Amino acid sequence: MNFLLLTALKVEANPLIRIFNLKKDLKTQLFIHKNISLLITGIGKDKTKAKLKSIIDLKINWGETIIINIGIAGGENNKTKIGSMYFINKIIDDETGNIFLPDILIKHNLEEITLTTVQNSVTNESSKYTGLVDMEASIIFELFSSYITSHRLVFLKIVSDHMDILDWKSIDAESLIQKKIEIISKIINSYNTKNLSSRIILDNSEINLLKKYSEKFQLTKTQSIQLIFLSENYKKNNGLIIDLDLYFRGTPKSKQERNKVFDKIKKYLST
Numbered sequence: 001m002n003f004l005l006l007t008a009l010k011v012e013a014n015p016l017i018r019i020f021n022l023k024k025d026l027k028t029q030l031f032i033h034k035n036i037s038l039l040i041t042g043i044g045k046d047k048t049k050a051k052l053k054s055i056i057d058l059k060i061n062w063g064e065t066i067i068i069n070i071g072i073a074g075g076e077n078n079k080t081k082i083g084s085m086y087f088i089n090k091i092i093d094d095e096t097g098n099i100f101l102p103d104i105l106i107k108h109n110l111e112e113i114t115l116t117t118v119q120n121s122v123t124n125e126s127s128k129y130t131g132l133v134d135m136e137a138s139i140i141f142e143l144f145s146s147y148i149t150s151h152r153l154v155f156l157k158i159v160s161d162h163m164d165i166l167d168w169k170s171i172d173a174e175s176l177i178q179k180k181i182e183i184i185s186k187i188i189n190s191y192n193t194k195n196l197s198s199r200i201i202l203d204n205s206e207i208n209l210l211k212k213y214s215e216k217f218q219l220t221k222t223q224s225i226q227l228i229f230l231s232e233n234y235k236k237n238n239g240l241i242i243d244l245d246l247y248f249r250g251t252p253k254s255k256q257e258r259n260k261v262f263d264k265i266k267k268y269l270s271t
Contacts, residue, residue: 001192002061005038006069008048008136011174013040015181016070028058036188045095045117045139052143062147066191068154069140070184072173073115073132074122075159080113082162085180086132088155090114093138094129098222100141101229103151103236106190110183115157122163132157145225150232154191156184202232213248217258227262230269244268 007013013031016022022031022038029051031038039055041048075082089112091100104112114131117138122129137155144153158180160171177184202210210231214224231244247265252258 001035002065003036003188004065004067005036006041006067006140007038008041008043008071009173010040012071012177013038014174015178019181019185028055030055041136044135045119048136048139049143052140056143056147065148066152066154067140067144067148068156068188069137070156070177071134071158072160072171072176073134073157074161074163075132076130077162080132080159082159083176083179085156085158085183086111086113088113088115088132088137088157091137091141091155092116094118096222098138098142098226100138101150101233102141102153102155105151106187108187108190115155121168123166129163132159133163142222142225145229150229156187202228202235206231213244216248217252217261219258219262223262226266230266234269
């Protein structure tokens with residue numbers, strides 16, 4: 001398998017660059033060695049989106065690629081410990097309300113937790129968020145979900161603060177990543193198996209049907225992605241072929257009507 005590591009900051013990337021002996025390619029801005037590449041995205045959804053789009057068209061075999069987002073995050077005071085690393089099993093976009101569900105297949109000893117991607121750094125509204133907060137994960141999942149299946153989108157976050165930091169320069173992000181570098185390396189090694197490149201939950205007929213539904217209802221790109229991933233999770237959890245004909249019989253007369261029906265579909269697939 002090939003690995004694309006994503007960090008927001010250079011200081012987060014430094015321990016990864018050292019342990020994997022990565023060298024910068026000036027043409028692509030990727031740090032590369034053998035089957036591991038690393039991209040520094042910058043902070044926030046807008047910068048991350050621009051950086052990711054710059055590499056999407058590169059000749060990368062996405063079907064054989066694991067994407068791992070590694071970085072620091074703010075944590076809920078009562079449920080997280082500074083310096084601890086967590087596997088992310090649910091991502092909420094604070095701006096749009098969209099929910100993304102990474103599918104963790106490997107065995108591991110880390111606690112799994114929810115992550116909320118926010119627009120701005122959180123310093124005085126910590127009670128609003130549960131789990132962890134960052135500023136990039138949701139756009140990473142959304143952009144790459146057209147190329148990478150959910151079990152090959154991996155998010156590892158290390159708690160740097162309890163959403164109460166005013167001076168971000170006081171956080172030693174490099175040291176926090178360095179202390180977990182051996183665990184990160186073991187996790188990457190656990191994903192280095194061909195079995196992860198061929199796992200299919202929905203068959204071609206189901207995928208084509210979902211595409212037809214999306215076109216008929218003129219779903220947004222985000223809604224279409226959600227439909228596929230929620231359908232995958234429904235089939236995985238229930239072992240049943242998905243039957244959504246009841247919801248897609250008519251044609252919505254407005255975006256509001258479409259969104260109401262889609263909310264019902266999401267509720268059904270989440271049961």
